[in-house]
Structure formats: C-alpha cells, structure tokens
Amino acid sequence: MRAIEAGLRPCVIILNGVGSVGKSATARALQGITVRPFLHVAMDAFIDMLPERMIGHPDGLIFETIQDQGKPSIVIRTGPVMARAMQGMRHAIAAMAAQGNNLIVDEVMIGGGPAQEYRRLLSMCDVRFVGLFAPLGVLEARERARGDRAIGLARWQYDRIHRDMTYDLEIDAAVATPLENAQRIRDAFAL
Numbered sequence: 001m002r003a004i005e006a007g008l009r010p011c012v013i014i015l016n017g018v019g020s021v022g023k024s025a026t027a028r029a030l031q032g033i034t035v036r037p038f039l040h041v042a043m044d045a046f047i048d049m050l051p052e053r054m055i056g057h058p059d060g061l062i063f064e065t066i067q068d069q070g071k072p073s074i075v076i077r078t079g080p081v082m083a084r085a086m087q088g089m090r091h092a093i094a095a096m097a098a099q100g101n102n103l104i105v106d107e108v109m110i111g112g113g114p115a116q117e118y119r120r121l122l123s124m125c126d127v128r129f130v131g132l133f134a135p136l137g138v139l140e141a142r143e144r145a146r147g148d149r150a151i152g153l154a155r156w157q158y159d160r161i162h163r164d165m166t167y168d169l170e171i172d173a174a175v176a177t178p179l180e181n182a183q184r185i186r187d188a189f190a191l
Helices: 023-033 043-047 080-098 113-121 136-146 153-158 178-189
Strands: 011-016 038-042 061-068 071-078 102-107 126-133 169-172
Touching: 011 023, 011 113, 011 178, 023 038, 023 102, 023 178, 038 043, 038 080, 043 080, 043 102, 061 153, 071 080, 071 153, 080 102, 080 113, 113 126, 126 178, 136 153, 169 178
Parallel strands: 011 102, 011 126, 038 102, 126 169
Antiparallel strands: 061 071
8 A cells, every 4th residue: 555655556457368369478578578567467377266166167167169160169157156256356456456566467358347347446556458469360279289278269259358348559469479569568658
C-alpha cells in the first residue's frame, strides 16, 4: 500500500490471446528489458492449483473434443470451482499490485467480463491490455510443435478470445519473435 500512497502507480500489462500465441514467451522477454522490475503472473499457474480430480469434472474444468470442419476443436467448460479460481486469480493480481508490484499477466479471457473486472480491481494502477494475434494455421502448428497442449484448443478459442475486447495495443505475434513483441510493448508504454 505504501508504494501507491507515495504516488507510485504500479503498472499491470495484461497479455490476452489464444493458447500458443506466445504470451508466456513475450512476458518473459518483457521482464528482461523493462527499466522497472515486473513479475510474471501466468494463468496456467492458477489452473495447475486445481486438484487433479477437478480436471474433467463438471465443477472444475472440462475439455470436450468436437469436430470443426473435420478438425479437432476442444470446447472448454468451467464449473464453479474453476470460476472461483479464476476470480481469485484476478483478486490476487490486484493484491500484488496494491503492494506496489508491477505485473505482466498472461491470460486467456473469453468475453469482456474478466477485462471489466480487471479494470475495476486495478483502478489504482496503470493498466494496459495487449492483444496478441496470429492466424489459426500458425496457432495450430505451434500447438502441435509444443507437444504439451491438446490439439484443438487454439481452434475453439480462436473466434472467442478477442470478441468484446478493447486493447491498448494489438500485436501480430506471427510475424515477430517474443523479444520483438516485448520491445513493441516496452516502447508503446515507455516501460
């Protein structure tokens, strides 16, 4: 609280995009080039907090594979346990920022509701929303190359993630490296 009371507004950069677009790599690169220190808060860390039995459970997080134009598409369904975890994440981010921490948040927001909640919770901060974009073919190729993601997540998220979102900066993550994306963010917001 002292940092905010002293007039130093924490900066929170929220990276939003489809899985495999490069949010985590961009966040790590940004940490290395900013003047002020930034902590990286990854949504995946909060998902990993769920008990294993909540994955595939209607109260937790369900991944349902369907076919979309002959290709797998993984529908994500969240139950009350997962919803509370994500709401808790947004409140935890606000608590970290309230202590004067600068943050880079690596998120997958569907719809404008989470962004509105971030804006409300982080009203004492300098908050910047950055949308990372890439063509579906690029995202699916990255998804396959990673080997740690279910094939079809990108396809289902693709038309949903940026709907109802307003960004301070939009980046085509298909044409630049994570470091180049980080440099664009740093330069755009004088970080």
